[in-house]
Amino acid sequence: MDSRKEQEWKKFKEEAIQRLLRDKDIGYLDPDIWDLLDAFMKRDKAFTYSSCSGRITIIDAIYPWARKDSSVIYKNHLVLSEDELEGVLEKGQIRRLWLIVQGPILHVYTMDSDEAWSILGIARSVGFKHSGILTENKKGVLIELRTGIRMVHLLRETSDSKVEGTTELVKIANEILKKGKEKKDQLRNAILSSIRDYSMKLGENPEGNFHVHNNV
Amino acid sequence: MDSRKEQEWKKFKEEAIQRLLRDKDIGYLDPDIWDLLDAFMKRDKAFTYSSCSGRITIIDAIYPWARKDSSVIYKNHLVLSEDELEGVLEKGQIRRLWLIVQGPILHVYTMDSDEAWSILGIARSVGFKHSGILTENKKGVLIELRTGIRMVHLLRETSDSKVEGTTELVKIANEILKKGKEKKDQLRNAILSSIRDYSMKLGENPEGNFHVHNNV
Numbered sequence: 001m002d003s004r005k006e007q008e009w010k011k012f013k014e015e016a017i018q019r020l021l022r023d024k025d026i027g028y029l030d031p032d033i034w035d036l037l038d039a040f041m042k043r044d045k046a047f048t049y050s051s052c053s054g055r056i057t058i059i060d061a062i063y064p065w066a067r068k069d070s071s072v073i074y075k076n077h078l079v080l081s082e083d084e085l086e087g088v089l090e091k092g093q094i095r096r097l098w099l100i101v102q103g104p105i106l107h108v109y110t111m112d113s114d115e116a117w118s119i120l121g122i123a124r125s126v127g128f129k130h131s132g133i134l135t136e137n138k139k140g141v142l143i144e145l146r147t148g149i150r151m152v153h154l155l156r157e158t159s160d161s162k163v164e165g166t167t168e169l170v171k172i173a174n175e176i177l178k179k180g181k182e183k184k185d186q187l188r189n190a191i192l193s194s195i196r197d198y199s200m201k202l203g204e205n206p207e208g209n210f211h212v213h214n215n216v
Numbered sequence: 217m218d219s220r221k222e223q224e225w226k227k228f229k230e231e232a233i234q235r236l237l238r239d240k241d242i243g244y245l246d247p248d249i250w251d252l253l254d255a256f257m258k259r260d261k262a263f264t265y266s267s268c269s270g271r272i273t274i275i276d277a278i279y280p281w282a283r284k285d286s287s288v289i290y291k292n293h294l295v296l297s298e299d300e301l302e303g304v305l306e307k308g309q310i311r312r313l314w315l316i317v318q319g320p321i322l323h324v325y326t327m328d329s330d331e332a333w334s335i336l337g338i339a340r341s342v343g344f345k346h347s348g349i350l351t352e353n354k355k356g357v358l359i360e361l362r363t364g365i366r367m368v369h370l371l372r373e374t375s376d377s378k379v380e381g382t383t384e385l386v387k388i389a390n391e392i393l394k395k396g397k398e399k400k401d402q403l404r405n406a407i408l409s410s411i412r413d414y415s416m417k418l419g420e421n422p423e424g425n426f427h428v429h430n431n432v
Binding site for chain 2: 001063064065096112120133134136143144146148149150151152153154156157161162164165168169172176179
């Protein structure tokens, strides 16, 4: 990559970091994603673009993947309680109710394809098996990192149907959410140790790669 | 790509076609996938590597994504009947029972990354939104084409729990399977018309691109 392109790429990264810090300040980030994003930003040739640490949602939609004619009526990144589920079920619905648990998802731009393959290798090794390159554009190579951790459960078709076994449903949904969070932490640790390995090879200070001000 | 590499790639494609024809003969292929694979093979710079046309499975596992300590106790690519579901529920289980519906998934090798991006563009335009490049190796660029169509439903935690609403479950699972099959057909049509467009540009016979014997 020529130096002009490299400079331009670094500007994109700097902008991404600034946006992230803003989002963090206003409480717009997932409550438990910062440490993972921070780890990625420490790699010289990568920056995160969008992310989800894993979450439980309840969707009112004919199909759980629908974007239009679909409402998110519950969302929580940390835990679903039985009271919350009962509260949702007491209300009416327009379409079908789906309980969705998804594991962590990360979109990362890398400066070049070597860095993309390198991160994909690390991510797959800790269980982000549904990962790949989505596109290439002026911001670099965009990769998606994703696990197979997921539950897409039909709560009920109409509000006439009774939902049985909410206790076990809540327990299992939270268990699956937790499995996703564990994967998120494993990815963070793997990315951090990849930086340490690289820095040790160069004889550098491993904390020195994250070019951003002290308020991080 | 130099001509030696191109020859080598064509050998991989020819082997893939032969394997596919063998699988077709012995009934090993999904019952409704052939027309899709056939369409891809007609593109000069692509061959399919593995595929699923979409299916309904019932899994006995703690987690639905588990590979080990997991058994597939039901699998059907065409339709789930209420009797079949009741039959499964009458039997015992070791772990948890999950009803899983997945849309079509395709792995395709392309000769170069231009062809990979071109197919990814076509696939995304007809709703294969979870698609990307998985790896690059001597067989070419491996891409995965996948929709968001999916259901991962907890049937029951233990055989003590009663499963209510099996009629609506079966109806909705089949509906989702059908949505996946529609996407599969849309992808086939989009791939076929991409070949027609290309051949018309070259003034060729659109059927002439699939270099394989007459028994196809």
